[in-house]
Structure formats: C-alpha cells, structure tokens
Amino acid sequence: xxxxxxxxxxxxxxxxxxxxxxxxxxxxxxxxxxxxxxxxxxxxxxxxxxxxxxxxxxxxxxxxxxxxxxxxxxxxxxxxxxxxxxxxxxxxxxxxxxxxxxxxxxxxxxxxxxxxxxxxxxxxxxxxxxxxxxxxxxxxxxxxxxxxxxxxxxxxxxxxxxxxxxxxxxxxxxxxxxxxxxxxxxxxxxxxxxxxxxxxxxxxxxxxxxxxxxxxxxxxxxxxxxxxxxxxxxxxxxxxxxxxxxxxxxxxxxxxxxxxxxxxxxxxxxxxxxxxxxxxxxxxxxxxxxxxxxxxxxxxxxxxxxxxxxxxxxxxxxxxxxxxxxxxxxxxxxxxxxxxxxxxxxxxxxxxxxxxxxxxxxxxxxxxxxxxxxxxxxxxxxxxxxxxxxxxxxxxxxxxxxxxxxxxxxxxxxxxxxxxxxxxxxxxxxxxxxxxxxxxxxxxxxxxxxxxxxxxxxxxxxxxxxxxxxxxxxxxx
Amino acid sequence: xxxxxxxxxxxxxxxxxxxxxxxxxxxxxxxxxxxxxxxxxxxxxxxxxxxxxxxxxxxxxxxxxxxxxxxxxxxxxxxxxxxxxxxxxxxxxxxxxxxxxxxxxxxxxxxxxxxxxxxx
Numbered sequence: 105x106x107x108x109x110x111x112x113x114x115x116x117x118x119x120x121x122x123x124x125x126x127x128x129x130x131x132x133x134x135x136x137x138x139x140x141x142x143x144x145x146x147x148x149x150x151x152x153x154x155x156x157x158x159x160x161x162x163x164x165x166x167x168x169x170x171x172x173x174x175x176x177x178x179x180x181x182x183x184x185x186x187x188x189x190x191x192x193x194x195x196x197x198x199x200x201x202x203x204x205x206x207x208x209x210x211x212x213x214x215x216x217x218x219x220x221x222x223x224x225x226x227x228x229x230x231x232x233x234x235x236x237x238x239x240x241x242x243x244x245x246x247x248x249x250x251x252x253x254x255x256x257x258x259x260x261x262x263x264x265x266x267x268x269x270x271x272x273x274x275x276x277x278x279x280x281x282x283x284x285x286x287x288x289x290x291x292x293x294x295x296x297x298x299x300x301x302x303x304x305x306x307x308x309x310x311x312x313x314x315x316x317x318x319x320x321x322x323x324x325x326x327x328x329x330x331x332x333x334x335x336x337x338x339x340x341x342x343x344x345x346x347x348x349x350x351x352x353x354x355x356x357x358x359x360x361x362x363x364x365x366x367x368x369x370x371x372x373x374x375x376x377x378x379x380x381x382x383x384x385x386x387x388x389x390x391x392x393x394x395x396x397x398x399x400x401x402x403x404x405x406x407x408x409x410x411x412x413x414x415x416x417x418x419x420x421x422x423x424x425x426x427x428x429x430x431x432x433x434x435x436x437x438x439x440x441x442x443x444x445x446x447x448x449x450x451x452x453x454x455x456x457x458x459x460x461x462x463x464x465x466x467x468x469x470x471x472x473x474x475x476x477x478x479x480x481x482x483x484x485x486x487x488x489x490x491x492x493x494x495x496x497x498x499x500x501x502x503x504x505x506x507x508x509x510x511x512x513x514x515x516x517x518x519x520x521x522x523x524x525x526x527x528x529x530x531x532x533x534x535x536x537x538x539x540x541x542x543x544x545x546x547x548x549x550x551x552x553x554x555x556x557x558x559x560x561x562x563x564x565x566x567x568x569x570x571x572x573x574x575x576x577x578x579x580x581x
Numbered sequence: 582x583x584x585x586x587x588x589x590x591x592x593x594x595x596x597x598x599x600x601x602x603x604x605x606x607x608x609x610x611x612x613x614x615x616x617x618x619x620x621x622x623x624x625x626x627x628x629x630x631x632x633x634x635x636x637x638x639x640x641x642x643x644x645x646x647x648x649x650x651x652x653x654x655x656x657x658x659x660x661x662x663x664x665x666x667x668x669x670x671x672x673x674x675x676x677x678x679x680x681x682x683x684x685x686x687x688x689x690x691x692x693x694x695x696x697x698x699x700x701x
Contacts, residue, residue, distance in 0.1 A: 121684035269663035362618035
C-alpha cells in the first residue's frame with residue numbers, strides 16, 4: 105500500500121450563536137502603572153530626582169566646588185627643577201601658581217550633570233509628578249469593555265476539512281509498480297457520504313465492489329479482499345469514528361492495470377520481463393547483453409572493423425552470386441542496391457562495382473567464387489547472410505541447399521544443430537529493416553567506429569613515441 | 582544493499598523521475614513504448630522487446646533474436662481511495678463590541694450538519 109497523504113481542503117470558523125452572553129462592566133479600572141495612586145512611579149510624584157553625579161549637593165565632585173586642581177606638571181610646587189634638584193625657573197604650565205582650573209567643572213565649581221541644582225527633572229512625567237498613563241487620576245479605561253460598560257463572551261467553532269488518500273496496488277511483488285502507473289478507469293465515484301456526525305447519507309460500497317468485480321473478473325476476488333482489508337485500516341468506511349474526527353466522504357477511483365510477463369530465451373538461457381500499466385513500467389532481473397551466436401573476440405572485432413568496406417564488397421559479391429543464379433527479382437535487387445549504396449566510394453566506382461556483380465552467376469566456378477569472397481569465411485554471420493539471401497525470394501531450391509551445404513563445409517566446426525539455428529537466425533534477419541540487417545552483417549556500427557578510432561589513436565601514439573626515442577638517440581650520437 | 586538497489590538509488594540521485602521498486606529487479610519507466618497488452622501472441626511482443634532493448638542494456642533487436650516462449654497476461658487492481666474528515670475545535674472568545682446577539686441556537690457543533698459547519 106502506498107503512503108497515506110493528508111491535505112487540508114477547507115477551513116472555516118463561525119460563532120456558536122447560542123453561546124453569546126453580554127455582561128455589565130465598570131468602564132474604568134485601576135491604573136496598573138501607578139497602582140491607583142496617580143503618582144509618577146519613576147519620581148514618586150516629586151517631578152524630579154536627586155542628581156546621582158553630585159549626590160544632590162550641586163558642587164563639582166572633583167574639586168569639591170573650589171574650581172581648582174593641583175598642577176599636573178609641577179605637582180603643585182610652582183617651579184621647574186634640573187637633574188640635581190635645583191630650581192631653574194617657575195612652572196610654565198601654571199605660571200608658578202601651583203594649581204590650574206578644574207578639568208571636571210572648567211573652574212566653575214558646579215556639578216556639570218545637574219548644572220549646580222542638585223536634581224534632575226523626571227523625564228517620565230515631565231516634572232509634574234503625575235502618572236503618565238492615568239494623568240494622575242489613578243484610573244484608566246477598562247480594557248475588557250473598552251469603556252463601554254458592557255462586554256460579550258461567546259464560543260467560536262473552527263472547522264477543518266482534510267482529506268487522507270492512499271493508493272492500493274495489491275500485495276504482490278508488482279504492487280509498487282502498479283501503484284506508480286495507470287490503467288483503464290473502471291470506477292470513479294463517491295462511495296459514501298455523511299451529513300453530520302456519524303449520520304451516513306449513503307453507502308455504495310457493495311455496489312462499487314460489484315462494478316470492479318465485473319470489470320476484472322473472478323481473479324479480482326482475492327484482490328478485493330486485500331483492498332477491503334486496507335479500507336478497514338485507512339478509511340472511515342469501516343470505522344467511521346476511528347480517526348477521532350467526523351467522517352465526511354469516501355471517494356474511490358479504481359483502475360484495471362494491464363500486466364504482461366514475457367518469457368523468452370536467448371542463447372539457450374531463459375529470461376523474463378514484466379511490462380506494467382499504460383505508463384509502461386518495465387521490470388527485469390537479468391537481460392542478455394550479447395547475441396552469443398555472433399560473439400567475437402576483441403582482435404576479431406578490430407579486424408572486422410578495419411576490413412568493413414572489404415567485407416561489405418564481399419557480402420555484395422556473395423549476394424550477387426546467389427541472386428543471379430535464377431534471375432534477380434525486385435527484393436533481391438533492392439537488397440543489392442542498398443548494400444552497394446553503403447560502400448564508402450565514389451558514385452562512378454559504385455556503378456562500376458555494381459556492373460561487375462553481373463559476372464557473379466552460375467557460369468562462375470565455385471572455386472573462383474570462393475576466392476572472391478574468402479575474407480568472409482570466418483564467421484557464422486556469413487552463413488546466416490547466405491541463407492538470408494537464399495530465402496529472400498521465398499523460393500528455396502535444391503541448388504540453394506547444395507550451395508549452403510558447401511559454404512557450411514568451409515566452416516569446419518559447425519554442427520547440424522547450429523546449422524538449423526543459423527537458418528532460423530537468417531529468417532529473423534530477413535524480418536529486420538534491411539538497412540539495419542546489412543549494418544549488423546558488415547558491423548557498420550558505432551562500436552566498430554569506436555574500435556577503429558582507438559586503433560588509429562594507439563598507432564599514432566606509438567609512432568610519436570618511437571620518433572621521440574629515435575631523436576633522442578640521434579642527439580646522443 | 583544489493584547491486585540493483587544501488588543502481589536504482591543512483592538513478593534517483595541523478596534527478597530522474599521517481600522510480601518504483603521491485604525486490605531483486607531493475608525497474609525503469611519507458612512510457613512512450615506501445616505494448617499490445619490485450620494480446621498473448623508471442624509474435625506481437627517482438628517489436629516491444631526490440632524497442633526496450635537499448636533501454637534495458639541489451640543488444641539491438643533483442644525481440645528479433647530471442648525466442649519468445651510464452652506471454653502471461655493479467656490485470657492488477659489499482660485503487661486510489663480518499664477519505665475526508667471534519668476536525669472541530671471550539672474556542673472561548675471575548676469582545677468589547679456588543680455586535681453579537683444570542684439566537685438561542687445549539688452550542689454543540691456536532692448538532693450542525695457538515696455542510697453548515699463548512700459554510701455557516
């Protein structure tokens with residue numbers, strides 16, 4: 105079962121009319137700031153407070169009101185002395201007086217903070233001594249009734265409609281896949297609805313099951329049982345009060361999701377693959393990576409890739425030899441044209457090559473033909489191609505069989521069983537788009553281009569390294 | 582964590598769309614390939630296998646070169662169920678205005694219909 109999702113759909117609040125009550129109230133209340141006494145709590149109603157710098161005396165604390173302080177330069181002696189302590193002259197800073205103006209009060213002797221008054225005006229009440237909140241009355245407007253003399257109490261209902269949804273895909277290993285794809289909708293409706301707390305308006309559960317069952321058949325019985333179980337765990341349909349909230353509705357959307365399991369064999373090994381749903385989810389545990397029949401080593405691949413054009417020419421010659429024996433029909437001509445068109449050469453050369461293919465006919469001795477196509481006698485692919493060519497006109501003759509057997513003899517290790525397998529393979533090749541079939545025979549694939557690229561890169565790199573070594577030795581000599 | 586799981590996790594990390602899981606299997610979403618779901622004829626699945634071949638990491642023309650031995654068709658049931666619920670909370674309030682009038686109606690929210698609760 106998929107994850108349960110919860111979404112809020114609607115929120116609404118309203119006053120429960122029957123709960124409204126109106127009360128009388130004192131329009132004023134005691135001032136909380138001054139406690140009802142009307143005095144400013146900062147200065148206690150005095151309008152000012154004592155200066156903290158001078159302690160209320162009004163005189164400068166540094167000079168005690170004298171306006172003078174001892175000269176810092178001569179230490180109050182009024183003279184300057186030399187190294188031996190002899191008086192040289194009177195002090196230049198204090199002109200021999202031994203004192204200077206007080207730096208705390210600039211010589212005035214008054215406290216700088218309060219200007220000599222010894223107190224400060226209260227900032228909270230602006231000096232009038234009254235509480236700033238109630239202006240000295242000791243009462244303020246009632247916060248409950250806002251001074252109206254009445255207030256109301258009531259109850260408010262806050263209603264939230266939320267939806268819980270979940271997806272059921274069965275309990276088979278495929279359930280997770282089923283939940284994540286789509287199918288044909290077989291039922292989509294509101295199954296049950298409630299009008300009030302536990303007052304069900306309708307319930308179409310059994311009807312919905314019948315519709316699902318009739319769409320899916322008997323196979324759905326066990327699935328419906330599983331679904332019913334999940335309903336009892338998650339929906340309000342089975343346990344309306346399980347959630348602790350009031351159930352409102354249950355909506356159901358059922359889909360029939362197609363599932364196909366394809367069992368197939370490649371190279372004698374069995375595989376299977378699942379296709380699930382309209383969004384096509386594919387599940388598999390193993391896949392064949394290569395077609396073993398035509399598996400070749402890396403060096404064979406390199407060889408094939410380097411001789412691609414040569415091989416394509418040889419394939420064309422073999423096709424012409426098979427086709428020309430009983431006249432070239434349209435299908436055969438089309439295949440031959442396609443092969444020649446894929447050759448990497450100029451148009452005039454292609455035309456000449458195509459003309460030369462006429463010479464590959466029954467008058468050409470088998471040994472001569474064999475020499476012409478000797479580069480092909482290396483793989484089962486060649487035999488497959490030969491049978492492909494023979495069966496393309498859907499008219500297999502004894503001559504065809506004889507030629508195929510002769511070709512098979514060239515491939516010593518092939519067993520009669522493998523020979524039949526190759527014939528089946530040829531039939532499959534003949535069903536492929538022709539261009540793709542030729543590409544696979546001659547290996548005109550991206551992979552061969554890649555291999556060829558690496559080969560030339562490797563060769564160039566080796567040549568450069570050898571050249572560097574040669575230059576080094578020449579220098580040494 | 583097995584190899585398959587690791588592969589699927591790395592696919593998710595690459596920012597691909599969410600891929601469902603199936604134990605022991607590699608799962609991919611191909612979407613644009615038409616599958617002849619109604620048919621149990623093996624021949625009808627040659628094209629489907631050819632088309633998924635590259636996506637599942639197999640060789641070209643997998644369908645053409647494989648022997649499709651059998652096709653098992655079935656239907657699974659997918660059900661999306663949603664239940665809606667009404668959650669009620671009652672709050673005590675007070676106001677200095679005298680705009681409300683006691684209409685004598687019920688003070689129990691459960692006495693109202695759900696439609697009223699959501700629209701009153």
